Amino acid sequence: MGKKHLALTMGSVLLLSSVLSACGGDEASEGKKGMLVDAADAPYLLTLVVNQVGEIPPKDNEMEKAIKAYTNTDLQIQWIPTSSYDEKVNVMIASNELPKLIKLNYTPTIIGTLKSDLFWEIGPYLKEYKNLSSQNQQFYDNIAVNGKIYGVPLFRELGRAAVHYRKDWFDAAGLKLPQSLDDWYNVIKIMTKGDPDKNGKDDTYGFMLDKRYNQDASSTLTRISVTQGGPNKWKVENGSFIPEFMTEPFFDTMKLFRKLYEEKLINQDFAVVDATEIDKVYESGRTAIRISGGNAQSMQEKLVKAAPTAVVDASAVEGSNGRRLPGESGNAGFLAIPKDTVKSVDELKKVLTFIDKLMDPQMATLLVKGVEGRHWGDKGEFTVPLNSEADAREVKPYRDTLPQRNESYNIAKPMKQTDLFRRNVQITKENEKYIVVNPALTLDSATFSERGKELEQIISDAETKFIMGKLDQAGWKAEIEKWKKAGGERMAQEYKEAYERSQKR
Numbered sequence: 004m005g006k007k008h009l010a011l012t013m014g015s016v017l018l019l020s021s022v023l024s025a026c027g028g029d030e031a032s033e034g035k036k037g038m039l040v041d042a043a044d045a046p047y048l049l050t051l052v053v054n055q056v057g058e059i060p061p062k063d064n065e066m067e068k069a070i071k072a073y074t075n076t077d078l079q080i081q082w083i084p085t086s087s088y089d090e091k092v093n094v095m096i097a098s099n100e101l102p103k104l105i106k107l108n109y110t111p112t113i114i115g116t117l118k119s120d121l122f123w124e125i126g127p128y129l130k131e132y133k134n135l136s137s138q139n140q141q142f143y144d145n146i147a148v149n150g151k152i153y154g155v156p157l158f159r160e161l162g163r164a165a166v167h168y169r170k171d172w173f174d175a176a177g178l179k180l181p182q183s184l185d186d187w188y189n190v191i192k193i194m195t196k197g198d199p200d201k202n203g204k205d206d207t208y209g210f211m212l213d214k215r216y217n218q219d220a221s222s223t224l225t226r227i228s229v230t231q232g233g234p235n236k237w238k239v240e241n242g243s244f245i246p247e248f249m250t251e252p253f254f255d256t257m258k259l260f261r262k263l264y265e266e267k268l269i270n271q272d273f274a275v276v277d278a279t280e281i282d283k284v285y286e287s288g289r290t291a292i293r294i295s296g297g298n299a300q301s302m303q304e305k306l307v308k309a310a311p312t313a314v315v316d317a318s319a320v321e322g323s324n325g326r327r328l329p330g331e332s333g334n335a336g337f338l339a340i341p342k343d344t345v346k347s348v349d350e351l352k353k354v355l356t357f358i359d360k361l362m363d364p365q366m367a368t369l370l371v372k373g374v375e376g377r378h379w380g381d382k383g384e385f386t387v388p389l390n391s392e393a394d395a396r397e398v399k400p401y402r403d404t405l406p407q408r409n410e411s412y413n414i415a416k417p418m419k420q421t422d423l424f425r426r427n428v429q430i431t432k433e434n435e436k437y438i439v440v441n442p443a444l445t446l447d448s449a450t451f452s453e454r455g456k457e458l459e460q461i462i463s464d465a466e467t468k469f470i471m472g473k474l475d476q477a478g479w480k481a482e483i484e485k486w487k488k489a490g491g492e493r494m495a496q497e498y499k500e501a502y503e504r505s506q507k508r
Contacts, residue, residue, distance in 0.1 A: 052105040059400075065397070099343060118148060118149070123351050138412075146334060155358050164221070168292040180318055212270065217466050226294050229322075230322030233253045235440060238250060242499060242502075257466060296331075299423050299426070300421050368415070377397075449497060
């Protein structure tokens with residue numbers, strides 16, 4: 004260890020005291036006892052590779068110094084641009100040039116790598132760590148490979164979806180939020196053709212779609228289908244795996260979209276338009292309702308710039324039989340520990356202890372809110388943000404790439420927020436109780452690894468053609484047969500076999 008690193012230790016201990024006092028009085032002494040090793044010992048050198056969020060933070064900034072001090076690590080972070088992240092990680096794995104801790108994304112390539120025994124299986128050790136073992140097991144199950152857990156998720160809500168809508172328009176029209184598919188049709192028609200903004204022009208939409216309307220568990224098509232009793236991507240029936248698009252609720256939802264398109268009640272460019280363009284239409288005050296993973300308060304603030312009297316509200320996603328929504332992966336990737344650079348169980352436990360410490364109250368506060376006095380201030384019952392630009396530039400890179408649960412875990416004082424913001428957060432927090440899981444999410448399928456994207460494209464193209472009236476029901480069924488023969492049937496069988504194996508473990 005160089006003189007520079009040893010010299011840092013004493014300064015880090017002094018900094019630690021101020022960080023702890025900033026994050027909560029009585030917890031300071033307890034926090035000192037909870038350091039990885041005695042402060043007299045040299046910091047543990049820990050190399051970490053994560054994706055870049057915004058600008059790369061300057062070396063040894065306040066955030067990084069506080070993390071190093073509390074965990075007694077010489078943390079060395081390599082930031083890689085998000086656009087090339089997976090590619091660079093694959094090169095690092097192939098060339099055997101890995102750090103001690105690295106963020107991975109749950110892709111077919113990475114799943115294959117995890118099967119090759121290049122990373123530590125951490126599942127058996129999680130119970131030894133108070134913070135990691137306190138999280139919902141579903142977070143870990145969603146990144147498992149053949150039942151084994153190889154990393155700590157960068158936690159995100161398992162059910163982020165909420166309905167964001169123009170409450171002022173709904174109240175004026177005497178409307179309630181839609182639950183059945185007929186409700187959706189009626190509400191969208193009234194909000195599209197009923198001139199809800201009272202400007203005398205035919206310039207509003209009740210609902211809009213973008214080109215990712217049928218992609219992944221957060222897609223609009225899957226979200227509405229699930230409210231009607233449909234599965235989350237796959238359904239297990241009598242031991243067999245059935246894709247969502249072969250179920251009645253999903254087909255009925257597609258028929259709703261087809262009818263909306265035919266009657267020009269949704270945007271006609273949905274198959275090619277990007278979500279950012281749809282955002283602009285919402286923010287201009289021309290759309291009534293949206294199922295979103297974002298926050299209603301942010302939408303309200305953007306909307307009132309164009310429509311000062313607009314009122315946005317948030318509600319849970321519900322169908323005729325109550326609250327029901329597709330469970331999402333619950334992560335933005337996960338932190339994994341390579342065996343080649345972390346060679347012993349003792350060192351593995353050092354790395355896991357570092358990750359666990361990041362979720363202690365002091366570090367959770369740091370990652371979620373930043374440094375007291377610079378990014379937030381204490382106002383007694385609440386804390387308040389002080390500098391949103393500094394937060395985005397200095398705190399967000401760490402908040403987005405290290406494990407934290409926002410204010411739902413180990414945050415003593417909530418940030419002062421509007422009622423609308425709080426209501427939206429509460430909805431997504433409660434959603435965990437109502438999610439429908441994807442039973443195939445972590446199951447092994449060679450066909451999916453080899454041809455998953457191609458098979459998905461066959462169906463997503465067919466869905467778009469059906470909605471646009473370019474395929475009738477017979478043509479839709481023909482596309483399903485095409486999918487089966489191209490490998491879909493084999494993939495479903497592989498999922499069935501993998502599921503049966505998992506039940507025997």
